[in-house]
Structures are given as C-alpha cells and as structure tokens.
Amino acid sequence: MLIGAVDVGSARARAGLFTLDGRLVARASRGFATIPGPDRQSMHDFAEIWQAVAEALAEARRQAGASPAQVGALAFDATCSLVVEAPGFAPDVIAWHDHRAIAEAGELSRIPHEIVARAGGSVSPEMQTPKLMWLARHRPEVWAVLAGVRDLCDHLAFRATGIEARSLCAAAAKWPWLPDRGGWQADLLEKLGITDFPRPGAVLPPGTRIGPLSPQGAAELGLEPEALVATGLIDAFAGALGAAPDMPALIAGTSNCVMATGLAPRPALWGPYPGAILPGESVTEGGQSATGALLERVRGLYPQPVSHDEILARIAADPEPEPDLHVLPDIKGSRTPFADPLLRGAIHGLTLERSAPALDALYWRAAVGIALGTRQVIAHMGLAPAALAMAGGQARSALLRQLYADATGAEIHWQPEDAVLRGTAIAAAAPLLGGIRPARDRFARPVEVTRPDPAARARRERDWRIFLRMQQQRAEIAAM
Structure with a gap:
C-alpha cells in the first residue's frame, strides 16, 4: 500500500507517495495561476487547482509505477486560502495573502x-474571519447564496469525498472557532453580523478518518473509491x-x-492553538x-530566465556579494513582531546595475x-533554541x-525527504x-x-545591527 500526500501552496500543487514505513517513493508538481485584482486582492480558480492536484498525483503514480488501487490513503495540506462556493463569485478562491x-x-x-487575543491582539487580514466580514459587507448578493465556504485544505478533502468535515488545525488557527471554548464563537459571530454562513460537518483533529473517496472524487483523481481520506492541515503546520x-x-x-x-x-x-497538530x-x-x-x-x-538554484x-561560488547592500524584507507587511499589514520593505545601497552579478547580490x-527577520521572530517568541527543524522550499538550499x-x-x-509532504502523509496514514x-514515529x-x-558570526552581527537601525529609521520616517 502507498500513502498519498498533496500539498497545495501559493502557486503549485505537489503530490507525494510514501510507503507505510515512511519512505518517499515519488513526488511531482503542477502549477496554477494567481489572479490579481484591485484593492490588494489575489485569487485562484479552484478548478485549476484541482486539475493541478490530479495531474501531480497521476505523475507521482507514473514515477512510482503504481496502480490506482495501490494508493490506500490520502490527505491534503494547503495554504489558508478561502474557497467560496456561491453563484456569481469567480474566481472562487481568495488567496491567503489577499489583503482586501x-x-x-x-x-x-x-x-x-x-x-483576537489568540491572534496576538491584532487580527491579520490573512485570517478567515475578516474575509468573511468583507464578503458579507461588500458582496451581500454572494453572502445571501453561499453554498459553502471552507479553508482550502478542507475544500480539497470535501471535493475528494463529498463529506463535510473541517480540520481542527485550520478552524482553530484561522476561523472564529476555539477548541477549548466550545467551538464556534457565537457571540463574536453575532457581533460581526456573520452568523449565517454555512458550516456543516464535524471539526476533526488532523489525521482523523473522514471517509473513502467518492466515485466522482476517485475518477477525477485517478484513484480507487476505496482509498481513505483523512483530515489534513494548513501547509506550515x-x-x-x-x-x-x-x-x-x-x-x-x-x-x-x-x-x-x-x-x-x-x-x-x-496562538496558542490546542490540538492544531497533535492532541x-x-x-x-x-x-x-x-x-x-x-x-x-x-x-x-x-x-x-534563471532558476533559484542557478542564482x-x-x-555560493562568490560569497557575500555587496555587503553594503541591506534589505528590510517586509514587502507585504509584518506579522511578527510589528503586526502591521501595511508595513513595507526598504533597500539601502541600491544601484542602477542590472547585470547578473548585481541582481545576484x-x-x-x-x-x-x-x-x-527570522532571528527577530524567534527572539520575540522568547525562544533561544539550540536547534531549529527547517522545512519548506528555502530549506532545499544548503x-x-x-x-x-x-x-x-x-x-x-x-x-x-520533504517535511511538508511527509507531515501530510503522516496525517493520511494515522487512521491506519x-x-x-x-x-509520526513510523x-x-x-x-x-x-x-x-x-x-560568519561577525558579518551577521554587523548585518543585525544595521537591520535594527533600518527598522528604527523606517519608524522615524513613518512618524513624519
């Protein structure tokens, strides 16, 4: 038996196949488009995402030489994008980084x-509650006919099975739902005027059995209906x-x-979010x-055109180019430590050079x-770790x-062997x-x-002092 894992990121769907003892045997990906809009809007088309998922799974099976019947379990992780099922609302996925x-x-x-307290006292526009508020206020004709509104990882599982269920991971981290305070926060929903959005089905911990693939889901994914689908997670989780x-x-x-x-x-x-990953x-x-x-x-x-690997x-062959060039990376706001979605990045020392060495620098x-910035996040969290487990696309670069x-x-x-897909495979295999x-142990x-x-210590300490000074200067300019 093989375990299937699907990771839907910001631009690509990736599929991996694992053995029951945790060995990665195949991995494939397919891209999908981001559709920009006015007022900081970013969207996707779910049909295109779903097609990318199906193609990535088919390619992974081809690489593994596996028949549809060999894939016995499946789970999905995804960005915390919001899928809106309603006539007249297209594109139908509000991207996680949409700041409308x-x-x-x-x-x-x-x-x-x-x-609000568990959002660090400042709710991000990347969370689902403000997006629901926006829909109710700015698109009341859509709100009135909502057939479904789900986190992307949940909608993928719903499309695969036809069974309504939500991941506790997504619900606790992004929705007005608290696992240790009775679930849906009716008082807040009423205050915000969004009590009437559809939310059927149970909220299940990651790695909980949802059910088998529906005949339609199996046909679309090229798998057998007997394949079991388990609750997934947000991609970072x-x-x-x-x-x-x-x-x-x-x-x-x-x-x-x-x-x-x-x-x-x-x-x-x-956070903290109880049970969002492990009970x-x-x-x-x-x-x-x-x-x-x-x-x-x-x-x-x-x-x-040039790839990240080539850059x-x-x-690596010419280390530390342009040490007097400095970048504040907050091009789309700050989550930690400033909790300001309107904060912007800054560059000190930029020239007009367009050569490859200048762009490499x-x-x-x-x-x-x-x-x-990651160092600053860790310090703000009160951590001083001797070790960090690293995952994600940047981690592939030594x-x-x-x-x-x-x-x-x-x-x-x-x-x-790909921690993100591995985490989703762990959720898929958990019922078995x-x-x-x-x-996880297996x-x-x-x-x-x-x-x-x-x-490198002296270089990075110098960079760190300049980084903090640039943040101070940015704040001083903003105050003007």
Whole structure:
C-alpha cells in the first residue's frame, strides 16, 4: 500500500507517495495561476487547482509505477486560502495573502475577545474571519447564496469525498472557532453580523478518518473509491509535523513561519492553538509574510530566465556579494513582531546595475534580510533554541540553510525527504497506524544538520545591527 500526500501552496500543487514505513517513493508538481485584482486582492480558480492536484498525483503514480488501487490513503495540506462556493463569485478562491479585508481586520482587532487575543491582539487580514466580514459587507448578493465556504485544505478533502468535515488545525488557527471554548464563537459571530454562513460537518483533529473517496472524487483523481481520506492541515503546520520533532520548526516557503509549543499568548504571535497538530499540545506561530515571494520577485528582475538554484549556485561560488547592500524584507507587511499589514520593505545601497552579478547580490542580501527577520521572530517568541527543524522550499538550499544557522545561531535540522509532504502523509496514514503520534514515529527519518559557522558570526552581527537601525529609521520616517 502507498500513502498519498498533496500539498497545495501559493502557486503549485505537489503530490507525494510514501510507503507505510515512511519512505518517499515519488513526488511531482503542477502549477496554477494567481489572479490579481484591485484593492490588494489575489485569487485562484479552484478548478485549476484541482486539475493541478490530479495531474501531480497521476505523475507521482507514473514515477512510482503504481496502480490506482495501490494508493490506500490520502490527505491534503494547503495554504489558508478561502474557497467560496456561491453563484456569481469567480474566481472562487481568495488567496491567503489577499489583503482586501484590512479594514475589517482592524475593526475586529478592537473587540475584546479570545479570538483576537489568540491572534496576538491584532487580527491579520490573512485570517478567515475578516474575509468573511468583507464578503458579507461588500458582496451581500454572494453572502445571501453561499453554498459553502471552507479553508482550502478542507475544500480539497470535501471535493475528494463529498463529506463535510473541517480540520481542527485550520478552524482553530484561522476561523472564529476555539477548541477549548466550545467551538464556534457565537457571540463574536453575532457581533460581526456573520452568523449565517454555512458550516456543516464535524471539526476533526488532523489525521482523523473522514471517509473513502467518492466515485466522482476517485475518477477525477485517478484513484480507487476505496482509498481513505483523512483530515489534513494548513501547509506550515504540516511542515512542522513532518520536520524533526521536539524542537521549534521553521517553515520557510512563500512565507516564513516559526512554530513552537508551550508558549503563552503574546502580542504579534498567533496562538496558542490546542490540538492544531497533535492532541494534547498547543502550538504558537510567529512569522514573516511573503519571504519566498520576495526572492521570487527578485528572480523576476533578471533579463533572462534563471532558476533559484542557478542564482544560489553562483552566489555560493562568490560569497557575500555587496555587503553594503541591506534589505528590510517586509514587502507585504509584518506579522511578527510589528503586526502591521501595511508595513513595507526598504533597500539601502541600491544601484542602477542590472547585470547578473548585481541582481545576484540583491537576491542574496534580500535572503540575509529574511534570515535576520527570522532571528527577530524567534527572539520575540522568547525562544533561544539550540536547534531549529527547517522545512519548506528555502530549506532545499544548503546555502540558505547555512545562512539561517549563521543568522539565528541555531543548528538547522533538515529532513531531506520533504517535511511538508511527509507531515501530510503522516496525517493520511494515522487512521491506519493507530493515530497521528504512532504515524509520526513510523515516518521519522534521519536529518541533515547544519551548524553555525563561527567565521560568519561577525558579518551577521554587523548585518543585525544595521537591520535594527533600518527598522528604527523606517519608524522615524513613518512618524513624519
């Protein structure tokens, strides 16, 4: 039997196939479009996402030489994008990084409620409650005919099975739902005027059996109806589950998220969220928005197409280009420590050079700024970890793993066989292996360890002092 895992990120759907003892045997991906709109809007078409999922699964099966009947279980992780099922609403997926609901998020943040407290006292427009408020106020004709509104990971499972169920991970982290306070927060929903959105079905912990694929879901995914679907997670939470256990996790992909357990509520941190990954554990998240997106933006400046791997290989051959170029990476606001979606990035030392070496330098110094931002997030969380488990697209680069080790002072523990897909495979296998903890133990793999380089310490400390000074200057300019 093979275990299927699907990860839907900001631009690609990835599928992996694992054996029941946790060995990754195949992995494939397919892209889908982001559709920009006015007023900070970003959308996707769910039909295109679903087609990408099906194609990635088919390619993974082809690579593994597996028949449809060999895939016995499946789970989905995804960004916390919002799927809106309603006539006349298209495109039908509001991307996680869509910031149309900034005003609603600000209004919600002024309400004394536990939902707000667990959002660090300042609700992000990336969460679902302000997006629901926006829909009710700005598209009342859509709100009146809502057939369904779900987190993307939940909608993927619904499309696959036809069974209504929500992941506790998504519900606790992004919706007005508290697992330890009775679930849906009716008082807040009433105050906000959004009590009437459809929310049938149970809220289930990650790794809980939902049911088999529906005949339609099986046909669309190229699998057999007997395949079991389990509750999935938000993508960063899946990465934390699949990374090295018993240490904080850094998920460095389109955005950077630091996940840790056992933390008390604190401003500009999200959580704690009981049971969002494992039963009996509460997880807290600190993060930076659009970090990988910043590197992608720099990549798009090159006059000729070039891959991230090619850029990083050139930088590795010519280390520390342009040390007097400095970047504040907050191109789409700050989650931690400033909790300000309107904050913007800054560059000091930019020239008119458009050569590959000049753009490589800008790419590298942007990466340095991102890593320093991660150091700041960790400090704000009150952590001083000796080790960080790292996952996500940035973790695949040995150069970036070394940068994060040098910037944070922590060992970087990396799971080479894809921690995000592995975390989702753990959730898929959990009903077959006696629960999510036994499944995690079964799927555990050795990690590669990157230790801080003592020779880089002075450089990064200088960068750190400049990073903090640039933030102070930015605040001074804003005050003017």
